[in-house]
Amino acid sequence: MTLVRRLDEGGLTTLTLNRPEKHNALTVPMFALLRQHVADIAAATDTVGCVLLRGAGRSFCSGNDLAAIAAGEQPPEPHFQARVIEELAALPQPVVAAVHGHCYAGGLELALAADLILAAESARFADVHAAWAMTPVWGMSQRLPRRVGAAKAKELMFTGRVCTGREAEAMGLANSCWADGAFDGAVEETVRRIVDNSWFTHRMTKRLLAETETATLRDGLAYELAHSGALGPDAADRLARFGRG
Structure with a gap:
């Protein structure tokens, strides 16, 4: 077993x-x-x-x-x-x-x-x-x-x-x-x-949360700005599907 x-x-x-x-x-x-x-x-x-x-x-x-x-x-x-x-x-x-x-x-x-x-x-x-x-x-x-x-x-x-x-x-x-x-x-x-939903976004979200768990709000916001991956490789396709309704 x-x-x-x-x-x-x-x-x-x-x-x-x-x-x-x-x-x-x-x-x-x-x-x-x-x-x-x-x-x-x-x-x-x-x-x-x-x-x-x-x-x-x-x-x-x-x-x-x-x-x-x-x-x-x-x-x-x-x-x-x-x-x-x-x-x-x-x-x-x-x-x-x-x-x-x-x-x-x-x-x-x-x-x-x-x-x-x-x-x-x-x-x-x-x-x-x-x-x-x-x-x-x-x-x-x-x-x-x-x-x-x-x-x-x-x-x-x-x-x-x-x-x-x-x-x-x-x-x-x-x-x-x-x-x-x-x-x-x-x-x-x-x-x-x-x-x-986007697997890229999930991975980035987990990373941002983990890396800022003990940070102050100010430091956490700065980290997000510096390290967020912005648009993922699947963004264009997802936005195109949204545009098609």
Whole structure:
């Protein structure tokens, strides 16, 4: 069984965590496969315009596999998983996480690496590091506050409480939430809208946002003026289509 499946269709690459019997609990072999997929996608900007990250079965991802940790599983290098998640976040293409069922701890850190998080009503988000006397090393302490604000992030991290998909949407953790029956269709519509827009613009937008994340407004505006790519190679065709009505 392939632990992380890849499907390419019409400019969209879907990566599916594939340990449904374990709620897609994360192991080192899963991260190794994910890293290879991410590297391949990063080099495929001409054929991949958007990346969709999903989980097979009843959950997106229940987090790090505690049984594997207890059994002594070791990564091939220090901070291996954190680096893979950072490489996912740094992809030039937009990354969308579609979350249903469990999205706990390491699974939430994985989802937070996405540019957009789309939630089903069945989604359940939680940071349970404190329940196991663990501290986050895959980005939780940095990405969660940037999504929901420091006070709300502290609440979630200190209490470990479980949030519904609707709660995640209300606090800004998820961009949108849909009823389970409408979820797959809404996800498909969202990612197809992304794919239909200019891939050049998406890549430039991600670069501008990443490079100015800690800049002042003045410095950020100056950076945009100096480094924006202006019109992309597909601009003329898009403008011509607009002119034809």
